[in-house]
Amino acid sequence: MQSTAFTLSPSLPLPTKTRRPSNPTFYPRSFDPVRASSSSDPRDLSLSPNVSFSSPHMPRRSWSLSSSSPFKLRPWTSAPAPDSNPRTSSFEVRAASVPESAESSSTWKTLELGALFGLWYLFNIYFNIYNKQVLKVYPYPVTVTVVQLAVGTVLVSLMWGLNLYKRPKISGSQLAAILPLAVVHTLGNLFTNMSLGKVAVSFTHTIKAMEPFFSVVLSAMFLGEMPTAWVVASLMPIVGGVALASVTEASFNWAGFWSAMASNLSNQSRNVLSKKVMVNKEESLDNITLFSVITVMSFFLLSPVAIFMDGVKFTPAYLQSAGLNIKQVYTRSLLAALCFHAYQQVSYMILQRVSPVTHSVGNCVKRVVVIVSSVLVFKTAVSPINTLGTGIALAGVFLYSRVKRIKPKKA
Numbered sequence: 530m531q532s533t534a535f536t537l538s539p540s541l542p543l544p545t546k547t548r549r550p551s552n553p554t555f556y557p558r559s560f561d562p563v564r565a566s567s568s569s570d571p572r573d574l575s576l577s578p579n580v581s582f583s584s585p586h587m588p589r590r591s592w593s594l595s596s597s598s599p600f601k602l603r604p605w606t607s608a609p610a611p612d613s614n615p616r617t618s619s620f621e622v623r624a625a626s627v628p629e630s631a632e633s634s635s636t637w638k639t640l641e642l643g644a645l646f647g648l649w650y651l652f653n654i655y656f657n658i659y660n661k662q663v664l665k666v667y668p669y670p671v672t673v674t675v676v677q678l679a680v681g682t683v684l685v686s687l688m689w690g691l692n693l694y695k696r697p698k699i700s701g702s703q704l705a706a707i708l709p710l711a712v713v714h715t716l717g718n719l720f721t722n723m724s725l726g727k728v729a730v731s732f733t734h735t736i737k738a739m740e741p742f743f744s745v746v747l748s749a750m751f752l753g754e755m756p757t758a759w760v761v762a763s764l765m766p767i768v769g770g771v772a773l774a775s776v777t778e779a780s781f782n783w784a785g786f787w788s789a790m791a792s793n794l795s796n797q798s799r800n801v802l803s804k805k806v807m808v809n810k811e812e813s814l815d816n817i818t819l820f821s822v823i824t825v826m827s828f829f830l831l832s833p834v835a836i837f838m839d840g841v842k843f844t845p846a847y848l849q850s851a852g853l854n855i856k857q858v859y860t861r862s863l864l865a866a867l868c869f870h871a872y873q874q875v876s877y878m879i880l881q882r883v884s885p886v887t888h889s890v891g892n893c894v895k896r897v898v899v900i901v902s903s904v905l906v907f908k909t910a911v912s913p914i915n916t917l918g919t920g921i922a923l924a925g926v927f928l929y930s931r932v933k934r935i936k937p938k939k940a
Contacts, residue, residue: 645879650895652872654902657730659865661907664726666853672843673862674719675835678828680866685821697818704826707819709802711826717795719831720788727785728778730903731911731919734896735774736789738922739767741929743797751801759932763925770922777915816877824870889930897923 663673689696699707724733742764748754775781803819814822841847848855880888900919904911911919 642879642882645875645882646891649872649875649879649891650898652868652875653895653899656865656868656872657725657734657899657903658906659861659868660722661725661730661903663858663861663865664722667848667858668726669839669842670722670726671719671831671835672839674715674722675828675831676843676862677718677866677869678715678824678831680863681824681870682828684867684870685824688821694817694821697814697822699822703814707822707826710799710819711823711830713795713799713802714823715827715831717792717799718827720792720795724785724788724792727782727788729780729909730907731900731909732774732778732780733785733789734900734903735778735919735922736771736786737793738896738919738926739771739790740793740797741926742767743793744800747797747801752804757932757935759935760929763929763932766921766925767929768925770918770920770925773918774915774922775918777912777918779910779912779915816880817874820873820877886930886934889933890927893923893926893930896926 660673664670667673688694721733721737724736745756745760745764749756775786845855848858876888876892879891883891900923903909
C-alpha cells in the first residue's frame, strides 16, 4: 500500500480528544526524545520534536511539535527514517558528554611536568650549595670533578645493569663521534668547578648567563647559522648586564671570571659539535643515553689528569692530616655528585616533554632561582648595582629564548 503523510498546520488548534487506533501498538507512550531518536523499533517510539512511524496497515503520519510549548505546532519537516543500527544512534547520544579520563590524564601530565621542573630546580640548588661547601675547604677542583664523574659512572652502570634504561649498543664510529663531545663536556664541568672555588656561586651563574652569546658566535662560525637582528639585539643586555655585575662584584677575581667564561665556551662547543657530528639519524642516540655515555667517557679521560695534577689527595689519611672533617667532606661530595646527575637526567626528561624554547625559558628561571638561593644560603654581599646588572643579564637571556624562534624572512 502506498503510504501517505498528514501534517498539522500551526494555525490549527490541538484537538482536545484523540481517538486511539485499533492497534495499541502504535500509540505513543511518553515524551522521551532520547528514546524516540535512539530506538529503531516501531513498538518503542515516543513522541519527540520530529517523530514518524508507519505500518503496512496504516498510512504514514508525522507530527512536528515545538519544544517550547506542547500546545504550539510548527510547519512539518520530513521525518528521518528510523536508523536501522541502534548502536550508531546510541553513540551519538553519548558523544555529547566529555570523557573524564581525558581530563584526568591531562591534569596528571600537567602535575607531572610541574613536579619535574621543581625537582630540576631543587637538585640544581643543592648541587651548587654542597659543591661550594666542599670547594671552600678542599681546593682541588680536578679531583672534585673526577669524584662527580665517578659517581655518575656508577649510577649509569646500575641503570644499565638493572635494565632501568635500555643499554645501548655503541659502535666504533659512534665512539669516535662522541669523543669530542666527552672532551668538551669534561672541560665544561671542570671549569665550572674551578670558578665556583674562586668566586661566589651567584657571580659564577651570572657569568654563565652569557651562554647564548657563545652559542650564537659558535653557530655562525661552524654551522653557518647567521643570527637574526632580534637575536643580536637580545645579546646586548646580556653582555651589558654581565659587565655591570662583574665591575661591582665583591668576590671578583680574574681566575674565577675566566674559568666561568671557559665553561661557557666548552658547554656551547658541545652543543655545536653535537649538531655537527651526530647528523646520522640511524646512529643517533637519545639525550639520556648520550649523556650517560659521555659521563663514562669523561671519567676515564679526567682520572689520569687528576692523579697527575693533584695526586692522591682524597684518602681519609690525607683529609685528616689537612684538618678536615672526613665524614662531612665525603658526605657533601657524594650529595653534590648525586644532585649533579639527578638534575641533568631530569633536565633531559623535561626536554622530551616540552619544546626547546620552553626548556630554555625554564633554564633561565632555574638560573634566577640558583642565584637567589645561593645569596640567601651563603649570605653573599650584593650591591644594588650588582643586582641590577644580574637582573639585566637574566632579562636578556629570557628575551633571547623568546626571539630565537622568530624565523628570518626569506628573500
